[in-house]
Amino acid sequence: MAKILIDTEICKSCGLCVNVCPLKLLRLSETRNSKGGRSAEQTDAGKCTGCALCAAMCPDSAIQVYKEA
Amino acid sequence: MKAVYERNPLLMGSNKFCPGCGHPLLNKIIADVLAENNWAGDAITALCIGCALNMTPYVDWDLVQCPHGRAAAVATGIKHVQKSKLVFTYQGDGDAAGIGLTETFHAASRGEPFTQIMVNNQIYGMTGGQSSCTTLIGQKTTTSGPSGRDPAHTGYPTKLAEVIAMVDAAGYVARVSIHTPKHIRQAKKAIEKAFRLQMEENKYTFVEVLAMCPTNFHVEPWDAPAYTEEKVLPVFPLGEFKTPEGR
Amino acid sequence: MAKRELMSGNVAMAESAIRAGCNFFASYPITPQTTLLEYMSTRMFEVGREFIQAESEIGAINMVMGAAAAGGRAFTATAGMAVSLMMETLSYLCAAKLPSVVVNIQRTGAGAGGITSSQTDFHYATKSMGHGGLHAYVLSPGDVQEAADLVYDAFAFAEKYQCLVYILTDAMVAQVMEPVELKPMLENLPVREGSAQGSALGGTKRINTINRTDLRSLEGYRSFEAMYDTWQREEVRYEEYRMEDAEIVLVATGMSARIARGAIDTLRAEGVKAGMFRPITLYPFPTQQIRGFAQRGIKAVLDAEVAVPAQMIDDVDHALQGSLPLYKIDCTWNTVFTTEDIEKKLREVAQEV
Secondary structure, X not given: OEEEEEOOOOOOOOOHHHHHOOOOOXXXXXXXXXXXXXXXXXXXXXXXXXXXXXXXXXXXXXXXXXXXX | OEEEEOOXXXXXXXOOOOOOOHHHHHHHHHHHHHHHOOOHHHEEEEEOOOHHHHHOOOEOOEEEEOOOOOHHHHHHHHHHHOOOOEEEXXXXXXXXXXXXXXXXXXHHXXXXXXXXXXXXXXXXXXXXXXXXXXXXXXXXXOOOOOOOEOHHHHOOOOOHHXXXXXXXXXXXXXXXXXXXXXXXXXXXXXXXXXXXXXXXXXXXXXXXXXXXXXXXXXXXXXXXXXXXXXXXXXOOOOEEEEOOOOO | OOOEEEEEXXXXXXXXXXXXXXXXXXXXXXXXXXXXXXXXXHHHHHOOOEEEEOOOHHHHHHHHHHHHHOXXXXXXXXXXXXXXXXXXXXHHHHHOOOOEEEEEEEOEOOOOOEOOOOOOOHHHHHXXXXXXXXXXXXXXXXXXXXXXXXXXXXXXXXXXXXXEEEEEEEHHHXXXXXXXXXXXXXXXXXXXXXXXXXXXXXXXXXXXOOOOOXXXXXXXXXXXXXXXXXXXXXXXXXXEEOOOOOOEEEEOOHHHHHHHHHHHHHHHHOOOOEEEEEEOEEEOOOHHHHHXXXXXXXXXXXXXXXXXXXXXXXXXXXXXXXXXXXXXXXXXXXXXXXXXXXXXXXXXXXXXX
8 A cells, every 4th residue: 555645835736746647546636725726635545556656747846655565 | 654755855845936847847856866876965066047046945966056058168167176076057948059059069069077957948937938949830939929939030949959969079968858757767867877977987968858837838737748748849859869879 | 586487477477377276277369368378278287287278258257167166276368358258257256256367468449459458448347347346356467577476366365355356467568578486386275165066965055146145135245345345445556666755646557557667767867756656456446545645745646548548547536536636648559658758748747737
């Protein structure tokens, strides 16, 4: 099982991670961060494989990925 | 839990680039190359004028801010004084291919053992979207006129990687893109190769990076990869144009 | 006593730079600087230092900037219109407080101008180093020995104040051959702290005009102002020649002072109490010293320079503040005044006061 951490304050809502997730587990949130942006959020955490494409694509290094060893 | 992808400590928190901008993405790729090869303590960047300036507070290695276009000359001076260090320029297309073409070309011609990284986003970003020498045919900018770049008026996009590949003393010349994870991997490999050839074989190396500028492409950030695929790649083909092994 | 050698101003300045610890030189050929570049092209390799013939003066000065930012003792030499090509980066060097030394061997006049010796870059060198209104420490040598000494001292001065030192000379000083006693070769100079040498993660050096000198604040600019005030108080240099009881004082620098020196002797022989005041620092200009002329019994001042319209006369006028009558003798191009011309002018001034 894998887990991603999204720094919602660093996220700029560009949506590039949403594009690249092969399982379409990411979307832009309805809630706003302190800058007024809709940061990325994960929808179905249990399905995440930890492929880290979202983290690789994120321009702002807002996503970190962890996996069960 | 084991970390698969963690924030690079060479990056300092948030940055001032626009959403979806290629610059912080490329900053991250460079930071990863530096960290993975233990080069960060040797790195000195000659930084251009333009949007790239926002890199100054964002990355945690030595930087020298250069006058517009002159990064290749400044890097020449740095490398001659710090011969064992990893010296690379970080420039936009306006900087390296426009105002600074002379400095770029002659640094390559002399075979100065540093790396030039040119971020090609086909636009002048910091001043708000004016035409660059790399602007695509038909691309609308704030100075192109309403129908976009017209070759009858301003000619064709400058393809600097192809030009530098013709220079005898250039050791490695590549054009890469960073609009998908696959391209990011290739870009990282090219930059690592360029740095390694500088450090181990004293070669002049040049990497042109196609970067997204959703703000001035006038597309949503999430549509910028498709824009790159459809409009930019046909004009600026990717690949290694010169390697030590031969063309 | 050290050996005295016969050498041109260009070669003396080049060798002095090397002896003062210059380890990076980049330049581009231009008359009348070329023999300096040629000398460096072989000598720098002999002593294991870095030499580059750049693709342009823009390239050369930016290489100097890179070398200075990375901790090098950087030097370039050029002339006339080519200084214009360097101006943007000269502003950066001042603003980023990057120690460096630049020699300008003046050519005549505007545009392409000519290659004859002149003093037409006075304002250009002293009023603002490129855009932004900052200054270099500007020195004017009077002969080959002084050219050698000023270049030698320039490197230490640049380190002391983290500034640009600008030697404003002319073809007469640069190309004449005179006996020179050179200062010793400095070895094992310390590495400058704060330079970009690879120091990531915590020790990172960001060399620019924002972080380095806080040039986005009033305080940043005030700190430059304070440095220039210090120069004005402590670093002004000049020569007084036969000034003890002088009533008529000629103010001249460089080639003009060389031509005028004999005229002072002639007028003294004729019984006229003439003397010469030669500014060596052009920025800071010896304003207070000239302002004190009236209190010393001086009755008139003659400004002599190879520039039309005359330029230094503005600074002399500003210093005098109308306290004494100010005359001028000026010339340019192929009509450089002779010692006799200056004698004649001094006699005229003597008759009027």
